[in-house]
Each structure stands twice: as C-alpha cells, then as structure tokens.
Amino acid sequence: xxxxxxxxxxxxxxxxxxxxxxxxxxxxxxxxxxxxxxxxxxxxxxxxxxxxxxxxxxxxxxxxxxxxxxxxxxxxxxxxxxxxxxxxxxxxxxxxxxxxxxxxxxxxxxxxxxxxxxxxxxxxxxxxxxxxxxxxxxxxxxxxxxxxxxxxxxxxxxxxxxxxxxxxxxxxxxxxxxxxxxxxxxxxxxxxxxxxxxxxxxxxxxxxxxxxxxxxxxxxxxxxxxxxxxxxxxxxxxxxxxxxxxxxxxxxxxxxxxxxxxxxxxxxxxxxxxxxxxxxxxxxxxxxxxxxxxxxxxxxxxxxxxxxxxxxxxxxxxxxxxxxxxxxxxxxxxxxxxxxxxxxxxxxxxxxxxxxxxxxx
Numbered sequence: 367x368x369x370x371x372x373x374x375x376x377x378x379x380x381x382x383x384x385x386x387x388x389x390x391x392x393x394x395x396x397x398x399x400x401x402x403x404x405x406x407x408x409x410x411x412x413x414x415x416x417x418x419x420x421x422x423x424x425x426x427x428x429x430x431x432x433x434x435x436x437x438x439x440x441x442x443x444x445x446x447x448x449x450x451x452x453x454x455x456x457x458x459x460x461x462x463x464x465x466x467x468x469x470x471x472x473x474x475x476x477x478x479x480x481x482x483x484x485x486x487x488x489x490x491x492x493x494x495x496x497x498x499x500x501x502x503x504x505x506x507x508x509x510x511x512x513x514x515x516x517x518x519x520x521x522x523x524x525x526x527x528x529x530x531x532x533x534x535x536x537x538x539x540x541x542x543x544x545x546x547x548x549x550x551x552x553x554x555x556x557x558x559x560x561x562x563x564x565x566x567x568x569x570x571x572x573x574x575x576x577x578x579x580x581x582x583x584x585x586x587x588x589x590x591x592x593x594x595x596x597x598x599x600x601x602x603x604x605x606x607x608x609x610x611x612x613x614x615x616x617x618x619x620x621x622x623x624x625x626x627x628x629x630x631x632x633x634x635x636x637x638x639x640x641x642x643x644x645x646x647x648x649x650x651x652x653x654x655x656x657x658x659x660x661x662x663x664x665x666x667x668x669x670x671x672x673x674x675x676x677x678x679x680x681x682x683x684x685x686x687x688x689x690x691x692x693x694x695x696x697x698x699x700x701x702x703x704x705x706x707x708x709x710x711x712x713x714x715x716x717x718x719x720x721x722x723x724x725x726x727x
Contacts, residue, residue: 414442419453419482419525420547426457432631443467449482449525456527458629459705461510468523485521486546491555494532494540496562497614505534505560511706512594524548529706532558535647536566538608540618541706561617565607571599571648581609582642585660591646591653599648608643619643624699624708626687632710643701644726659726662716665696676718684712700726 417425425431435454442451448471455464472483494502507515508531509522515530522528524546532540540558565579575586584607592599610619624632642661646653665674679685679693687710690696700711714723 414438414450415445415447419450422450422453423457423545426631434628434630435625436629449479452523453525453527457623458625459511459529459623459702459707464526465510465523468526481548482523482525484524484548486524486550486552487517487520488522488544488546488552488554489517490515490530491553492532493557495557495559496537497559497617499559502534502537502560505532507532522546524550530556531706532560533652534560535604535650535652536606537562538610538617538619538643538645539706541622542618543623559617561608561610561614563606563608565609567605568602569605571601571603575605577605577607579607579609579642581611582607582661582663584642584644586644587657590655590657590659592656593648593651594654596654596656599653601648603653604647606645606647608645610641610643619701622701622707624710626710641699641701642726655727657727660723661726662721662723664720665722676715676720679715681715681717684714686710686712700724 414422426435435458439451439454439458442448442454448467452464452468452471455461455467468482471479490507492507494505496502509515509520510528511531525548527543527545530542530544532542537560540560542556542558544554546552565577567575567577569575571591572588574588575584575590577584577586586605589598591603591605610617614620626632642663644655644659646655673694675693675695679695680689685695690713695713695715699708701707702709711725711727716722
C-alpha cells in the first residue's frame with residue numbers, strides 16, 4: 367500500500383472515530399436531558415404536597431408547573447389532598463368534579479378543613495357593553511359554568527377559581543375568571559364587552575345547514591343542537607354565527623385559558639385569532655351542540671408563510687398538533703363548549719392553496 371492510500375485510510379479512520387464519539391455524546395446528552403425532564407416532572411408533583419395553595423396557583427404559569435395538569439390532579443387525589451385537587455380542577459373548568467371533591471372534604475368538619483371550606487359572598491358591580499361601547503341590558507349572568515348569579519345567595523368557596531359568564535341572545539358570550547382567597551376583596555367590578563353578530567338564520571332543527579359568513583363556510587348536520595339537559599329539540603331554532611377576527615383582540619374570549627390535548631397550559635400560545643363560533647337558541651333558551659360542525663377556510667398566519675410546507679404535508683387526512691408542527695403549520699384551537707377553554711385540535715389540509723377543514727365540537 368503506497369503512502370497516499372495509507373494516509374487516506376488514516377484520515378477515514380480518524381473521521382469514523384470522531385463520528386462515533388459525536389454520536390455517543392449526542393445520544394447520551396439527549397438521554398440525560400430526557401431523564402432530567404422526567405425527574406423534574408416527577409419532583410414537581412412531590413413538591414405539590416408542601417406547596418401553599420397560593421403558590422400552587424402561581425406555579426401553574428411556570429414551565430414545569432404547567433405540564434399535564436391532569437396528572438397533577440391524579441397525584442393529589444392519590445395522596446388525599448382533596449382541596450388542592452379541587453383547586454386545580456376548578457382551574458381546568460371541571461366544576462362538577464371540583465365541587466364534588468370540595469363538598470366531600472367539607473363534610474369532614476375538622477379544624478384543618480375550616481380554612482378551605484369557608485364560603486364567601488361577592489358583590490358584583492358590572493356594566494356590560496357591546497363592541498361599540500353601547501350599554502346592554504337584560505344580560506344573563508351565571509357563575510361556575512351554569513349556576514345563576516344571585517348577590518343575595520352566592521356562597522362561593524375560597525381558594526378556588528370561579529368564572530362569571532355574561533350571555534345574551536345575538537351576542538357572543540363573555541367570561542371573567544376570578545380567584546377567591548381568604549383575603550380577597552369581595553367587591554368585584556367588571557365591564558365586559560359582547561360581540562353582536564349579523565349572521566343569523568331561522569331553520570327547522572331537523573334540517574341540514576350550509577351557511578357562509580364573510581370568512582367561513584359552515585356545514586351543520588340535522589339535529590345538531592339539543593337542550594342543556596341533552597334532551598332533543600324540535601321545531602324552529604335560531605342559529606348565530608360569529609367571526610372572531612384579529613381586530614377583536616380585546617374580547618376576553620380570546621384570553622381564555624388554552625390547553626393542549628394533555629391538559630398542559632399553553633396560556634400564551636394562541637396564535638390563531640381568526641376563529642368561528644356558533645350559538646343556537648330555541649326562543650330564549652340557549653341550546654347545546656351535540657354534533658361536530660365542519661367548516662373550511664384559508665390559513666391566515668402569514669407571518670409563518672415562508673416556512674409553511676404545504677407541498678409535502680399529507681392532504682385530506684386529519685392531522686394532530688405534532689404532525690402539523692412537523693410542517694410548520696400553525697395549530698388551530700377549538701373552544702370547548704362545555705368547559706369554555708381553548709383546546710388544540712386536528713385539522714385537514716385540503717390542497718396547496720392554503721385551504722383547510724376544521725371541526726367545532
């Protein structure tokens with residue numbers, strides 16, 4: 367073997383050794399990172415045992431504290447920390463479970479439970495306007511999802527996340543989130559703004575609906591709406607369609623908590639401000655959506671446009687957030703009609719012309 371070939375063999379051998387070393391280092395580096403993440407996640411649950419309730423609330427807005435809140439709830443339940451589990455469930459808007467746990471705790475009349483079982487009465491001073499700042503009357507006010515608000519009888523748990531809902535026919539609902547502590551100021555002043563829609567149809571409940579607003583195309587199956595107790599509805603219903611646009615940034619519906627599919631808080635990740643919503647009424651009774659609504663439109667996150675890979679993304683199949691991230695396609699959010707939080711959801715890319723399909727539920 368001549369010197370030139372021998373030199374080439376040496377170079378290739380050295381490069382191969384370097385490659386193996388880099389691969390080994392890279393593998394172990396990410397292995398250690400993943401182990402650290404799992405260790406931190408595990409320890410973060412352990413810290414919940416000793417974390418005061420107000421610090422627990424603050425931790426929800428940290429990177430580790432926001433991870434998979436359902437797991438944290440289950441951990442607290444396994445340790446019989448019902449009051450902390452109840453608090454976290456109220457943060458997730460799961461009031462049925464939250465109140466069940468808090469009530470069962472408060473049936474045990476111990477000194478330890480007194481602090482968490484004391485109920486408070488709030489005084490609400492609210493002026494309600496439309497988006498043009500015209501005052502609106504006869505607005506329904508509910509608290510903790512579906513309970514009528516009454517200032518003379520609103521015994522509310524402290525150390526608890528409460529929501530107040532303002533609703534009126536023709537208008538998009540408005541929500542306010544308040545957390546009551548032992549030391550809270552019980553006089554609350556709110557000035558919500560409601561968005562009125564011009565898109566309305568009156569139709570038989572057993573008819574299919576195809577409807578186009580300025581921005582969205584809707585398809586609604588027959589019998590898609592039911593009463594609040596899930597009983598069927600018959601006869602004529604009024605269906606209202608809302609285009610929530612970037613100019614509506616001050617509507618608090620856009621500031622509701624956002625979660626991914628694992629109930630990790632993504633409070634600052636809502637990048638899609640172009641969202642549709644639907645409400646339906648039978649006379650003055652608001653109805654509930656019982657079937658998914660399909661609508662189509664065009665991707666609008668133009669700041670991502672240079673990086674969006676519409677050419678290679680699979681077409682006409684439902685993609686989840688992880689798959690959409692792979693092609694740098696911005697996720698879309700679905701407003702959970704029961705809990706009223708934003709959840710990530712799947713979408714279908716129809717073509718390379720920015721058209722996509724989505725479902726409200």
